[in-house]
Amino acid sequence: MPIGVLIGFDGSPAATAAVEVGGQLLPQAHAWVTHLWTPPFASEPLRRRLRASVGSATELVERTESEGEREAQRVAATGTTLARAAGLDAEPLVKRSWGGEGLVLAQLAEQVSADLVLVGSRGLGGAQAFLGSVSDTAVQYASRPTLVAPAPMLADEYDALADGPVIVGWDGSGGARTALTAAQRLFPAREILAVSIGQGITEALPEGVAGEHVDAPPGAKEHTVADALVGLAALRRAAVVAVGSRGQSAMRQVLLGSVARATLRAAHRPVLVVPGP
Known part of the structure; x- marks a missing residue:
């Protein structure tokens, strides 16, 4: 039975590097490429577009929800494509979360019965997340082994x-x-x-x-x-x-x-x- 690995992916270079590490270390493993859809539920460029095009606060909230969800799905799909190119049997997983990304990853790993959690040391949860937040929290709370891929590597x-x-x-x-x-x-x-x-x-x-x-x-x-x-x-x-x-x-x-x-x-x-x- 292949190893099952839950990969945290947010589209950052560090997350992309973690996918590559997973492909090298765990060839042909089954991977859940996981994107956590977190507040404010859309990227800043997307929110700027929406603010310029909507007519009311209610419409802004509704459009942010719908467009943000589509954006999250695209990020997960991109990560899945990268994982498959790296040799992993990958599928996307999008989870809406209100914060605590490292803990959510640990919980998801239990829900899908993953053998391993794989995260980059930087970049999860957005550009402001560093080792000490998402990666560190995943390490602290995961009941599965956690593989932390550093970035950059030589x-x-x-x-x-x-x-x-x-x-x-x-x-x-x-x-x-x-x-x-x-x-x-x-x-x-x-x-x-x-x-x-x-x-x-x-x-x-x-x-x-x-x-x-x-x-x-x-x-x-x-x-x-x-x-x-x-x-x-x-x-x-x-x-x-x-x-x-x-x-x-x-x-x-x-x-x-x-x-x-x-x-x-x-x-x-x-x-x-x-x-x-």
């Missing part, structure tokens, strides 16, 4: 999508084990490399999983752990960095707000954040 980072390994942050915690299992399920043809950072990690890896250790000073902070993961990912030409949203850092501190968040902000490669057990 040529060598794009090239690594084709056959690069998946780096999984490993500390032996339940969160790390869940992240490892998700990486193996979502990317079955990829090499999986579990990477531990710093001192005090004694839990053995599951049988058959390759591991690597990177030294770090005692008491290494979350940004140090994240930078080490990101640096090793660049060295190994990784396609994806995977982390658990709950687990322990090298200091044995509970995270998402620490290593997973720091990795999202430091990485220039797609980051898979997997909710904990």
Whole structure:
């Protein structure tokens, strides 16, 4: 059965890049290309046209509704065309929402039984949305793994999508084990490399999983752990960095707000954040 991925799409360059990332990492997956139709329910150029052509406030509201819905459908259709060109089995999905786009994406992923949520790190919900809003909220609330595609990516980072390994942050915690299992399920043809950072990690890896250790000073902070993961990912030409949203850092501190968040902000490669057990 193919992987099912719900892709947040708003027509921005970052969202377009996320579609391309999905096509490279999840060939022939089924994709719901999802556009959230949010207030003011029409783009600024469309609203300017309507304001200049209608005769009353009531007519403006009605035309904004009808024309805005058509506009939203066109955006979703454009994303679907791009996804199909990237090799995905894609269908459009438009959802009217009054805000909280990241939470809505997380809820939609449950409704369609998606295996994965894919979002760009910038651009969802309009030009003012940055990592820390839509992408961050999706990561926080999704019950499915969330893949965050950074933008822009350089040529060598794009090239690594084709056959690069998946780096999984490993500390032996339940969160790390869940992240490892998700990486193996979502990317079955990829090499999986579990990477531990710093001192005090004694839990053995599951049988058959390759591991690597990177030294770090005692008491290494979350940004140090994240930078080490990101640096090793660049060295190994990784396609994806995977982390658990709950687990322990090298200091044995509970995270998402620490290593997973720091990795999202430091990485220039797609980051898979997997909710904990």
